[in-house]
Amino acid sequence: MIDTADIPLVVDLDGTLTPTDTLLESVVQLAKRSPIHLLRLPFWLLRGKAGFKEAVAAHVGIDAERLPYNAPLVDYLRAEKSRGRQIVLATAAHHSIADAVSARLGLFDQVLATRTGHNLKGPAKLQAIQDHVGEAFVYAGDCTADLPIWQRARAAILVGVPQHVAAQVRQATPIERDFPRARTGLATWLRALRVHQWIKNVLLFVPLLTTFEFTDPDKLIHMVLAFMAFSLAASATYVVNDLWDLGSDRVHPRKRLRPFASGALPIHHGLVVAGAALAASLGLAAAVSPGFVGMLLTYLALTSLYSWVIKEYVLMDVLMLSLLYTIRILAGSVAIGVATSSWLLAFSVFIFLSLALVKRCAELVAMHESGAKATRGRDYRVSDLVVLWPLGVGAALCAVVVFGLFISAPETQTRYGTPQLLWLVAMGLVYWMARLWIKTSRGEMHDDPVVYALKDRGSRLTVLAMIAVVVAAHSLVLDLQP
Incomplete structure (x- = not known):
């Protein structure tokens, strides 16, 4: 094993210093800023890889402050820097990104990047390293593209390497x-x-339950297929939404x-x-x-509209969330070919509006506790709680x-058979929604009230009891007259 303590250390960026891909992040940000730019990408690719990166960087930049960094590697680089070792950042990323990362970390004596x-x-990076650093260097990388550089390095630093x-690296180069x-x-x-979150798609079964046709095997099969279709579509949108919101x-x-x-x-991997x-x-x-396909496409269009535009506007986002919940019920009706009552739709809009406001208020309460004043990426402030709180409770009472x-x-x-029993469900709704709002005020609410309801024993028991009462009210014929 050779002594590498005084040999310059050259570090890759994407996949090494940061686990993310800054070019892909830039493209996602570009689409977020204006989806029309996606149509320009093929023409920018005709300029070659360097020209493509130059065009993307001209329209959008990466915030180096928000990038995730490989903490153990950064700590090691800081220790080596404190000993006086020369450290160089060499990356295929655009120089604007590399310069921003260098300024953020304050570790690098020199930056080599795409211009x-x-x-x-690959070979172009190796040539640049040899021209600016010399033949003696240690290289930190993460993937197959770095093999030509490792083969010429005095030693290798492996970062998340398959x-x-x-x-292959160990056969040719000391580690x-x-x-x-x-x-x-x-x-x-x-x-x-x-x-x-697939539990939300149980709402598709609501029309099956309210029409009491859950004993029909054909409709049950259709509902299971519909549930899986909505769940997979929702997962796809969750992934895209997370990529959309990386910065915030x-x-x-x-x-x-x-x-x-x-x-x-x-x-x-997320895109695939x-x-x-x-x-x-x-x-x-x-x-x-075919009708259910139309409902699914409508859901995808609205959730995309929510992710791209509406989520950034105060109140419009919670109204859209309540609509997305209600669409699940409408889709369930289409899947089994039954009509949705106006009562069910009105009830759904109000109760889901209340749950959406629970979500927003929970986020604002958490921000208030951390000392923040406003959300990033959404037009909400902690001071808005005085309006959102009564609005959410009022929506819950409207549902009741x-x-x-x-x-x-x-x-x-x-x-x-015994509709009077349904008043017990009304009381259960009052208790359950009030419980959610009290937990929100105490800062005990999860970012998503559905997740909280799944974990909260009181919520689970209350919801199950309400379902049992509805079934009993339909099936039993009791004389409850005084």
Whole structure:
């Protein structure tokens, strides 16, 4: 093993110093700023890789303050820097990104990066290193593209390198340090796809339950297919939304730990998985009915509109969220070919508006506790709580009022064996919604009230009890007259 303590250390950026891909992040930001730019990408590619990066960098920049960094590697570089070792950043990323990262970390004596007409990758990077650093250098990299550089280096630093690539490096080059990447298994992907959020798509079954046709096997099969179609579509949109919000998520106290924001999962993997989930979703929807495909496409269009535009506008975002919940119920009706009552739609709009406001208020309460004054990427301020609070509680009470009117409606009196029992459901709704709002005021609410309801024993018991009472009210014929 040779002594490398005084040999200059050259460090790669994408996948090494930061686990993310700054070019892909730039393209995502470009699409977010103006989707019309996506049509220009093929023409920019005709300029070559360096020209493409130059064009993208001219329209959007990376905030080096928000990038995730490989903490163990950065700590090692700081220790080496304190000993007086020369450290160089050499990257295929555009020089504007590399310069920003260098200024952010304050570690590098020199920056080598892609500039106009010269893409610094593979052999081109090796030549630049030899020209500016010399033949004696240690290289820190992460992938197959770095093999030509490792072969000429005096020693290698491996950062999250796949085992088969690491084996090739070890055969030809001494290893100075090895920084293995944390394993990203099934649990990480389940978090990224937010499989726990699939519970929201149980709303598709509401028309099946309210019409009491859950004993029909054909309709049950259609509902299961519809549930999977909506769930896969939702997961695809969650992934795209997380990629869309990388910058704002990274400054959020909890969202910064999401797989893509933290760099635990690569951006290009997310795009591939989102595309596959969307394709599978549309295939399942087609197996249900053409009308259901239309409902799914409507849902995708509205959720995309929410992610691209509406989520940044105060109140419009919560109204859209309540609509997205309600569309699930409408889609369930289409899947089994039944009409949705106006009572159910009115009740859904109000209760889901209240739940959406719970979500926003929970975020603002958490921000208030951390000392922040306003959200990033959304037009909300902590001072808005004085308006959002009564609005959310009022929406919950409106849902209860609608449910009370539904109990007294003539069609309910004739359809249910004992409609008076439904007043117990109304009381349960008052308790459950009040409980959610109290937990929100105490700062105990999760970012998503659905997740909280799943984990909260009191919420689970209350919802199950209300469902049981509805079934009993329909099936039992009791004389409750005084």
